[in-house]
Amino acid sequence: MGAQQNAEWYDEMCRKTANSRSEPPWCSPWHPIWEHVVKLVAVSGPSRIVELGCGPGAMAEMLHKKLPKVRYLGSDFSVVNIQIAQRRGLPKHYHFSVRDLVLEPVTINQPKCTVVVTVEFLEHIIQDLQVLDRLPIDTEVIFSLPDHDSEGHVRWFATAEEVDTRYRPLFSDLKVDTLEIGLRKYFIGHGHRSAPVTTVPPTTVPPTTLPQESAA
Numbered sequence: 001m002g003a004q005q006n007a008e009w010y011d012e013m014c015r016k017t018a019n020s021r022s023e024p025p026w027c028s029p030w031h032p033i034w035e036h037v038v039k040l041v042a043v044s045g046p047s048r049i050v051e052l053g054c055g056p057g058a059m060a061e062m063l064h065k066k067l068p069k070v071r072y073l074g075s076d077f078s079v080v081n082i083q084i085a086q087r088r089g090l091p092k093h094y095h096f097s098v099r100d101l102v103l104e105p106v107t108i109n110q111p112k113c114t115v116v117v118t119v120e121f122l123e124h125i126i127q128d129l130q131v132l133d134r135l136p137i138d139t140e141v142i143f144s145l146p147d148h149d150s151e152g153h154v155r156w157f158a159t160a161e162e163v164d165t166r167y168r169p170l171f172s173d174l175k176v177d178t179l180e181i182g183l184r185k186y187f188i189g190h191g192h193r194s195a196p197v198t199t200v201p202p203t204t205v206p207p208t209t210l211p212q213e214s215a216a
């Protein structure tokens with residue numbers, strides 16, 4: 001099993017693969033995951049999108065193509081990834097910020113109009129349940145998880161049922177799809193945050209409020 005890594009580790013990874021990370025999204029092997037998530041977001045028709053662990057902004061580019069008017073906030077703790085995202089030339093209402101999402105949650109002021117998306121991020125942090133638990137009740141969440149290990153993975157899942165078992169307590173209506181890309185499977189979870197759950201321990205770090213212009 002891999003281990004939780006710090007921002008410098010992701011910066012270094014990103015520097016080594018900067019060329020492929022700057023490419024248009026449809027060149028990436030992850031394109032089918034992003035496409036699937038973007039379709040689900042478009043059906044929901046939110047006025048705001050918050051992306052957790054947005055990396056170099058590839059899915060943001062796809063979201064912008066499909067939903068050009070929606071306000072988007074993408075966060076990631078890797079400065080190098082965020083710099084690549086900012087160079088994609090997206091308009092100002094597609095905003096990127098450097099943020100350690102374990103320590104500094106994004107404030108969501110309008111949960112009923114907001115969709116939170118997070119692709120291949122939750123398996124990189126030990127505190128996945130806490131990060132999801134901090135999202136306001138009723139927020140719609142779409143997330144992807146892998147079926148394989150990697151240097152930065154602290155967990156992975158063999159089946160959609162395993163994903164369902166871990167995350168169902170946080171959602172009122174969780175549905176988990178399975179996407180096959182070559183020999184790998186990715187699980188796409190989709191649901192709304194439900195009432196507080198006592199089994200998830202509260203985070204020890206108090207949430208901070210974003211400046212008004214970047215708050216979603």
Ligand SMILES: C[S@@+](CC[C@H](N)C(=O)[O-])C[C@H]1O[C@@H](n2cnc3c(N)ncnc32)[C@H](O)[C@@H]1O
Binds near residue numbers: 030052054058102
């Ligand atoms: C596998 S990449 C996925 C990137 C992006 N979601 C995508 O689909 O291209 C995982 C991302 O999680 C970010 N990450 C890991 N731990 C984080 C943390 N504590 N706070 C914010 N971002 C984090 C990494 O910097 C990296 O960009």
